[in-house]
Amino acid sequence: MLAFLFGGSEASAARGGLPNVVLIVAEDLGYGDLGCYGATRVRTPHIDGLAERGRRFTDAHSASAANSPSRYALLTGQYPFRVDLWAPVRNTSGLVIDPETFTIADLFKKKAYATGFVGNWQLGFGAGETDWSKPLRPGPLELGFDSYFGIPVINSVSPFLYVENDRPLGHDPADPLVFIGSKRPDEATPLKPLPPESEVGQRSENAFSGAVEAHESYDDFEQGIRHTEKAVEWIRSQDDGPFFLYFSALNIHHPYTPAERFRGSSEAGVYGDYLHELDWMVGEIVACLEERGQLDDTLIVFTSDNGGMFSKIAQDAYQLGHENNGSLLGYKFGAWEGGHRVPFILSWPGKVEAGSVSEELLCTMDLLATFAAITEQAAPAGDSLNQLPTFLGETREPVRKELVIAARQEEHLSLRKGKWMYIPFQGSGGFRGKQPGQNGFAGPAAASYAGRENSDIENGRIKESAPPGQLYDLERDLSQTTNRYRDYPHRVERMASLLNEYVDASQSP
Ligand SMILES: [Ca+2]
Numbered sequence: 001m002l003a004f005l006f007g008g009s010e011a012s013a014a015r016g017g018l019p020n021v022v023l024i025v026a027e028d029l030g031y032g033d034l035g036c037y038g039a040t041r042v043r044t045p046h047i048d049g050l051a052e053r054g055r056r057f058t059d060a061h062s063a064s065a066a067n068s069p070s071r072y073a074l075l076t077g078q079y080p081f082r083v084d085l086w087a088p089v090r091n092t093s094g095l096v097i098d099p100e101t102f103t104i105a106d107l108f109k110k111k112a113y114a115t116g117f118v119g120n121w122q123l124g125f126g127a128g129e130t131d132w133s134k135p136l137r138p139g140p141l142e143l144g145f146d147s148y149f150g151i152p153v154i155n156s157v158s159p160f161l162y163v164e165n166d167r168p169l170g171h172d173p174a175d176p177l178v179f180i181g182s183k184r185p186d187e188a189t190p191l192k193p194l195p196p197e198s199e200v201g202q203r204s205e206n207a208f209s210g211a212v213e214a215h216e217s218y219d220d221f222e223q224g225i226r227h228t229e230k231a232v233e234w235i236r237s238q239d240d241g242p243f244f245l246y247f248s249a250l251n252i253h254h255p256y257t258p259a260e261r262f263r264g265s266s267e268a269g270v271y272g273d274y275l276h277e278l279d280w281m282v283g284e285i286v287a288c289l290e291e292r293g294q295l296d297d298t299l300i301v302f303t304s305d306n307g308g309m310f311s312k313i314a315q316d317a318y319q320l321g322h323e324n325n326g327s328l329l330g331y332k333f334g335a336w337e338g339g340h341r342v343p344f345i346l347s348w349p350g351k352v353e354a355g356s357v358s359e360e361l362l363c364t365m366d367l368l369a370t371f372a373a374i375t376e377q378a379a380p381a382g383d384s385l386n387q388l389p390t391f392l393g394e395t396r397e398p399v400r401k402e403l404v405i406a407a408r409q410e411e412h413l414s415l416r417k418g419k420w421m422y423i424p425f426q427g428s429g430g431f432r433g434k435q436p437g438q439n440g441f442a443g444p445a446a447a448s449y450a451g452r453e454n455s456d457i458e459n460g461r462i463k464e465s466a467p468p469g470q471l472y473d474l475e476r477d478l479s480q481t482t483n484r485y486r487d488y489p490h491r492v493e494r495m496a497s498l499l500n501e502y503v504d505a506s507q508s509p
Contacts, residue, residue, distance in 0.1 A: 018111060018242045018375055019348065020298040022235075022285060023104075023367070025074070025246070026278055027067070027120065027154075027253035030308025031341050032326025033275055041268040041322040042275045046283030050302055050347040055356045055391065060344030061416075062306045063365045063383075064406040065333050065430060067154065068122050070305045070340075070364065071248075072096060075103045075123075075143065077368030077384030079404055081503065086410055091153045091207060092179055093124035095138045102380045104368050105144025108244040111375045117145040118231045119248030121163075122154050132159065132208065133176035135166040145246070149230045155223060155250050155257075158206045160191055161214040162226070168214040177211035189215045194255055202255040202311070202439065220257035223250055224274075228281045232288045247285065248305075251278035254439070256313045268322035271313045286347075296349045299374065303364055304342040307332050309431075310446050311439045318450060329452055329480040331442050333408035334430025335423045336480055340405050346391055353393055360390045361400045361416065383508045404502045415499040419475035422495035426462050426470070434460070453481045471495070 032039055036048040036056055063073035067088045069080030076097060080086070089096055097103065105115045117140045125136035140148040152163045159177060162169040168177050180187055188206040206215075231247045251274050258273040262280070266272025282302065289295045308314060308324030309332040317324065330336025344362065346352050366387045369379035373388040389395040403416040412429025415422045423429070431442035436449055445460040456466035467485040471492055474480075485492055501509050 020242050021244045022300045023246045024302045026249045026304045028309050029304035030324035031328050032323045042266045042272040044279040046279045050345045053354050054347035054352045057344040057358045060362045061340045065306045065339030066408050073365040076101050077382040079383045089124045092129050094126045094128045095124045099138040099142040103143045109144050114243040115145050116234045117148045117246045119150040120250050137166050156203050159208045161218045168211050170213040170217050175210050178209050180209050224277045228284050235288050268317040268320050271317035300347040302345040307339045310441050327479050330428045334428030335407035335412040335414045336428045360398050363403050415495050421472045423470040455482045
């Protein structure tokens with residue numbers, strides 16, 4: 001079955017038939033944000049091009065609707081609830097992955113791949129609390145990456161600078177980066193101001209002093225270009241042997257800061273312009289691979305770390321006719337589909353059928369076992385499933401029949417089984433903002449605002465008569481208009497019990 005690995009070009013043969021792998025994970029990119037998923041107010045020709053040359057998935061999910069737990073699952077192939085990780089990590093958090101854990105990067109290292117990481121990390125640095133004045137270890141380098149460049153936490157949370165390998169870029173021992181918290185704002189290193197439309201509730205205060213030069217070399221409006229240049233530079237530096245690049249794009253996480261050349265280019269405001277920048281970023285990487293004659297020997301996986309957020313800027317885009325999660329209900333952090341059903345696109349010429357669409361259930365956590373199969377290794381024990389047959393269209397049997405999905409709120413840990421989605425609680429379990437204009441606008445109030453029907457919701461609130469939990473038939477009702485909880489009590493009971501089995505077991509039953 002793996003004979004295809006020995007086909008391909010001479011370059012591929014020289015590497016023992018192993019493909020390069022470029023994994024691009026966008027931030028907060030929603031199910032409706034791309035042209036190839038139905039967006040009409042923005043143009044994403046480069047990302048759509050991946051789908052035209054490869055396969056687009058309609059039922060792919062992140063394991064969590066929140067950044068850090070989703071990225072934890074992707075790197076380790078383990079559910080994040082097993083380590084009690086539910087929320088994005090703080091800027092003093094130590095590394096949330098035990099350095100002994102086998103990761104995607106370790107998997108590629110075992111086959112002598114070069115492994116690079118570019119972009120936002122948000123999985124913590126150091127043991128216990130981070131000491132930012134010291135080398136930032138353990139971090140990406142201890143988890144199998146040869147090199148790291150990027151924003152250390154996220155663009156909305158300080159420190160606002162780049163880290164290269166294990167130090168802030170421009171690190172000066174005489175001016176160390178020190179965490180001072182929020183109580184001494186006058187001592188914090190000054191930041192470049194953001195324009196009002198980017199600033200509204202979008203960036204926390206700087207909780208750091210020192211590292212003035214490192215802060216000065218960071219500009220929000222250049223991050224997309226800077227990260228892309230680093231990714232392209234890294235690919236160009238790979239001369240021998242296969243490589244694995246994990247490109248963790250900041251777009252389209254707030255603050256929304258498209259570079260000048262993208263401003264005003266979309267019909268969906270700043271939100272759309274920032275999407276246009278993301279599309280350009282993907283185009284640059286594809287062009288680099290093409291120029292080097294490596295596109296045919298490279299598997300490109302493009303996805304998102306969670307669903308779209310209904311931030312103030314996304315609400316502005318909505319008013320302009322752009323719905324970031326398409327027809328799905330809910331947003332980032334929540335258990336409703338909009339929180340975790342994400343774009344997922346493969347390009348692998350000659351291996352993955354061009355222009356194909358897969359409706360199979362898949363989780364980004366499955367990449368570990370799938371990459372193991374692609375590099376002819378046994379998959380480590382865990383929650384990750386080998387989706388290579390799904391990638392190649394070799395099976396009609398779904399590889400994944402069940403998936404546990406985490407929301408920001410722990411009691412909303414939910415179970416997908418076949419076409420059924422069971423949420424053991426009312427509401428979305430995500431952000432709690434109830435007023436339009438709030439950055440964390442979500443839940444029943446945002447659903448009503450966006451004109452969504454849901455049988456539990458009336459005028460932006462959960463009805464008093466609503467059942468205590470939720471059950472949706474996603475085959476008939478992808479937009480989750482009708483809660484079937486009371487129609488199928490036995491199914492609810494069985495799914496609740498199966499969900500408990502997952503939680504109680506140390507790996508998937
Ligand atoms: Ca995210």
